[in-house]
Every structure is written in C-alpha cells, then in structure tokens.
Amino acid sequence: MNINILQWRYSLFLILLLPLWLSTNAQAALSVTCKAGMNTAVGSAGIVNFGTITSANANNANTTGTLNYSCTNTGDTAGYVSVCLAADGGEYNNTNVNGRYLQRPGSGSNRRRRLNFTMTLSGGQLWSTRGRDGSEYNSGVLAIGANSTVTGSEVINFSMDGGNNNATQGVYTNNFGSGNHTALTFRASENSAGINCATGAQGLDRFPFIVQAAIEPSCTITATSNVNLGSYSANATNITGSNSSAITVNCTNGGSYYIGLQPSNNNTNGAGVMSGLTSGNADKVPYQLRSTTGTGGTIWGNTATSTTVGNGVADIGTGSPKSHEVFVTVPSADFRPDNYSDTVTIKVNY
Missing domain, CATH: 2.60.40.1090 (Fimbrial-type adhesion domain)
Structure with missing residues (x-):
C-alpha cells in the first residue's frame, strides 16, 4: 500500500505600515464680529431715562447714556478693527436728528404731547447717522489680538431742548429699536493702514434702545x-x-x-x-x-x-x-x- 503524504507549506508575509505624518503651516484667518448696547450689555436692548420732568426743567433737563461696544476675534491671527455707531431720529421723524423728540403714544402730531431733546457725543458734536447733520461715533483703529475681545464705550449726552413748556402730563418715549434707527459698522484687517469704519457701506447691525421721560404735575x-x-x-x-x-x-x-x-x-x-x-x-x-x-x-x-x-x-x-x-x-x-x-x-x- 502506498501512502502519499501531502505537505502544505505556509509562508508568512509581513506588511510594514509606516505612519504618515502630514505637516501644514495653515492658520485660521482674522475673524471679527462686533456688538453694541446703550446703557446695557452689548447685544441687549437698553433704556435712557430722563426721569421726572417738571415745568421747572422741561427745557433744560439732562442725563447721560453709556454706549458700550465690543469686538471679538475668533481667528488665530491678530489684527485691527474700527467701529462706527450711528443713530437717526428714532421712530418719530427719523430724518430729523437736529431736533429729535419724545412723544406720548397715540398723540399724532400734537406738539403739546412732545418733548424736544438732543443727543450729543462726549466732544459736543451732534450724534447722528451718515448723510445727516452731526457725526456718527468712530472708535478709531483698535488693536485686537488673536482669539481675544476688545471693548470700548462712549458717553452720550441727552438734553431737553427748548419749546417743551406746553407738554402735558404723561410718559414720553422715542424708540430707537423699532426699525432701522441705529447702525453698527466695523472694518477689520490684519493691517492698520487705511482701516476706517466710515468707509464703504453703512452696516446692518443694530443696537436698539429707548429714550423716555415722565412729566409729572408740578x-x-x-x-x-x-x-x-x-x-x-x-x-x-x-x-x-x-x-x-x-x-x-x-x-x-x-x-x-x-x-x-x-x-x-x-x-x-x-x-x-x-x-x-x-x-x-x-x-x-x-x-x-x-x-x-x-x-x-x-x-x-x-x-x-x-x-x-x-x-x-x-x-x-x-x-x-x-x-x-x-x-x-x-x-x-x-x-x-x-x-x-x-x-x-x-x-x-x-
């Protein structure tokens, strides 16, 4: 009897996998966003309140508001930013900034239910928007680091103007948030040369606020x-x-x-x-x-x-x-x- 023995031969093949290390010099670009707020945290709606107005101070009462703003850079590149903040006449006659007024709701054109007031920057200029009398606020060029935030503020002076003797008792307001009555414009760049928020189109970001006063019997x-x-x-x-x-x-x-x-x-x-x-x-x-x-x-x-x-x-x-x-x-x-x-x-x- 013949016996045939089949012999299997095994071969082990080893594949050497070498790790692949990729290197890059890519870096996140400058990425800036800005917000503002009047008498409140940036990005929130604020109120400026004259308080109680009487016949004795109806033409000369005044108060101040703090216009806060901040810009955040989420990129890994440092740079520069310039911020402009503007306001028109508010919900009542928004084309008139040199003679804004507070008004009692539902009073229409009744001037006995109006209070004339002005808004000026800390330097005395009428606070305005582009194309109107006065000036918008301009922060100038601010340095902003990578992954950092830069903040600033401007004091706005609110003053009662003349012609308020005939105002009657009640609460008077002007809403700078019910529409496009404010504008935040900013420009950001890695280079400081030529950066100015006042150039180019006006921004579409808003910072709503209300100005109000209450006339009490006096x-x-x-x-x-x-x-x-x-x-x-x-x-x-x-x-x-x-x-x-x-x-x-x-x-x-x-x-x-x-x-x-x-x-x-x-x-x-x-x-x-x-x-x-x-x-x-x-x-x-x-x-x-x-x-x-x-x-x-x-x-x-x-x-x-x-x-x-x-x-x-x-x-x-x-x-x-x-x-x-x-x-x-x-x-x-x-x-x-x-x-x-x-x-x-x-x-x-x-």
Whole structure:
C-alpha cells in the first residue's frame, strides 16, 4: 500500500505600515464680529431715562447714556478693527436728528404731547447717522489680538431742548429699536493702514434702545409782589386795594392747581391783621383777602387741597408763568398813625 503524504507549506508575509505624518503651516484667518448696547450689555436692548420732568426743567433737563461696544476675534491671527455707531431720529421723524423728540403714544402730531431733546457725543458734536447733520461715533483703529475681545464705550449726552413748556402730563418715549434707527459698522484687517469704519457701506447691525421721560404735575411760584393799600386818613372806611400780579406761578400744562392764602395769624378764611412798624404801637388793623373786587368780593382763604379748591382759587396750568390778582379790603383806618403791614403765605396745591 502506498501512502502519499501531502505537505502544505505556509509562508508568512509581513506588511510594514509606516505612519504618515502630514505637516501644514495653515492658520485660521482674522475673524471679527462686533456688538453694541446703550446703557446695557452689548447685544441687549437698553433704556435712557430722563426721569421726572417738571415745568421747572422741561427745557433744560439732562442725563447721560453709556454706549458700550465690543469686538471679538475668533481667528488665530491678530489684527485691527474700527467701529462706527450711528443713530437717526428714532421712530418719530427719523430724518430729523437736529431736533429729535419724545412723544406720548397715540398723540399724532400734537406738539403739546412732545418733548424736544438732543443727543450729543462726549466732544459736543451732534450724534447722528451718515448723510445727516452731526457725526456718527468712530472708535478709531483698535488693536485686537488673536482669539481675544476688545471693548470700548462712549458717553452720550441727552438734553431737553427748548419749546417743551406746553407738554402735558404723561410718559414720553422715542424708540430707537423699532426699525432701522441705529447702525453698527466695523472694518477689520490684519493691517492698520487705511482701516476706517466710515468707509464703504453703512452696516446692518443694530443696537436698539429707548429714550423716555415722565412729566409729572408740578407748580413753581415764580414771582410775588406786595399789595400796597396807600395812605388814608383816620376817618377812611371800606378801603380797597389790589395787585394784578401779586402771585405768578408756573404749572404743568393742563394740570389743575389750587392756591390758598394764609395771613400770619393763620386764619384759614383769609382774615388777617396788620401790625404797626413803630415800637410800642399795639394797634392791629384788620383786613380781608379776596379773589374778586369790592368789599363784598369772594373771600380768599387757605382751605384748598390738591384735589379741592375750598375757599382758595382754582386754575389750570399752561406750562408758562401765569399771574393771579389779589384783592384786599380794610373796614376802617381809625388807628394810630403808622405804617402797617402783614406777611401772607402762598400755598399752591396740585
């Protein structure tokens, strides 16, 4: 018997895989984005508030806002950036930047419901947008590192302008965020030469904010003058006198106010007494304050409040000084010869 033995031969082939190391000098380019915010963090909507406006400061109240901005470079290359920030007239007459105004909602073109104001840069220039009076804010050239952020700010001055005397009570606003009323423009480059945010098209980025003020009822006594009754003989009776501008007040346009008069003896019905100026003279001359002429004129006392006229005088403010006439009657001059007088306190309730 024949036996055939088959022999298998195995061969091991080894393949040597060598690691491949690729090298490159590629680097992320300059990549910059910028944001801004008024009185708030960049990228957020802000508010500038004048606070309470009265007839005394309606034409000269002022406040400030801080315009913050930041630019972030996410690239691995350092460079430079220039930032421009502009604002037009806001939601009311956005083409007019030299005479912006706050307005009460729903008041249309009623100028009694407007407050004129201006916005200026820290250097005094009118803060504006391109193609209008004034200047947009320009940061100049700022260095920005790789993977870093650069920040800056500008103080904006907000001032009430003239012509606000007729404004009535209420809250006034101008919205610089309801539309394209602001513009952020920036230019970034690895080289500083020739970089200027004011060149080229204006940017489309926004930084919304609202300017607001509240007019509250107010009254100010702006002038007073004496009621001079003159000289009389001892037998004179039913003496009368008046002064058409004895009291001048300035109250908020459309606001009610009530004036009370109080003699030095604190009589609430306006019945006072005048004292002589000569030492040792104990005589007291009675008199009556009145709001209308004649010995039977309406008594002017001091029971008025902020809501009721009482025995005082009621009126409506106009936003401008308004004079009130005071009448005085004296029953008799049968007293020791002397100069007699008294001090009357004026109380304006509103």
